[in-house]
Amino acid sequence: xxxxxxxxxxxxxxxxxxxxxxxxxxxxxxxxxxxxxxxxxxxxxxxxxxxxxxxxxxxxxxxxxxxxxxxxxxxxxxxxxxxxxxxxxxxxxxxxxxxxxx
Ligand SMILES: [Zn+2]
Ligand SMILES: [Zn+2]
Numbered sequence: 001x002x003x004x005x006x007x008x009x010x011x012x013x014x015x016x017x018x019x020x021x022x023x024x025x026x027x028x029x030x031x032x033x034x035x036x037x038x039x040x041x042x043x044x045x046x047x048x049x050x051x052x053x054x055x056x057x058x059x060x061x062x063x064x065x066x067x068x069x070x071x072x073x074x075x076x077x078x079x080x081x082x083x084x085x086x087x088x089x090x091x092x093x094x095x096x097x098x099x100x101x102x
Contacts, residue, residue, distance in 0.1 A: 004017055005017060005018055005019070005021075006018070007038040007040075007053045007054060007063060007065075008063060009053075009054055009063065009064050009065035009067075009070055010062040010063060010064060010079070011062075011064050011065070011067075011069070011070035011071065011079055011080055011081070012065060012067065012069065012070050014065050014067075014070075016040055016053055017040060018038040018039060018040045018053055019039060019040055019041055019050075020038070020039040020040075020050075021036060021037070021038050021039070022036055022037070023035065023036050023037070025039060025050070027050075028049075028050045031050060031052075033052070034073065035055050035058075035073070035076065035077050036055055036056065037052045037053070037054070037055045038052070038053040038054050038055065038063070039051065039052055039053065040053055052066055053065055053066065054066050054070070054071065055071070055077045056077065057071065057077055057078055057079035057082055058076035058077055058078060059078060059079070059082040059086070060079060060081070060082055062079050064077070064079040064080075068097075069101065072094065072097075074090060074091075074094060080098075080101075083098055084098065
């Protein structure tokens with residue numbers, strides 16, 4: 001049994017154990033991460049693949065999952081609350097995407 005570390009998304013409260021946090025997992029060389037990310041083993045992958053659970057919002061530092069309802073990646077990771085509070089600073093297409101959700 002590995003160390004029981006837990007990732008929690010502060011937006012949707014999704015939580016899961018994770019095996020790695022960072023940008024450069026030495027066990028998964030085929031994964032290229034643009035940001036510090038929480039990874040967990042993919043239970044459905046026969047090849048021992050990993051899935052990205054989430055990351056930290058670059059503004060408020062909250063951990064959020066990769067779901068488009070919780071965060072978005074635009075040069076950096078932003079949680080949806082920060083996107084909404086700074087919506088004017090995001091490009092039109094992102095503003096439209098957010099307004100569709102709300
Ligand atoms: Zn979430
Ligand atoms: Zn945030």
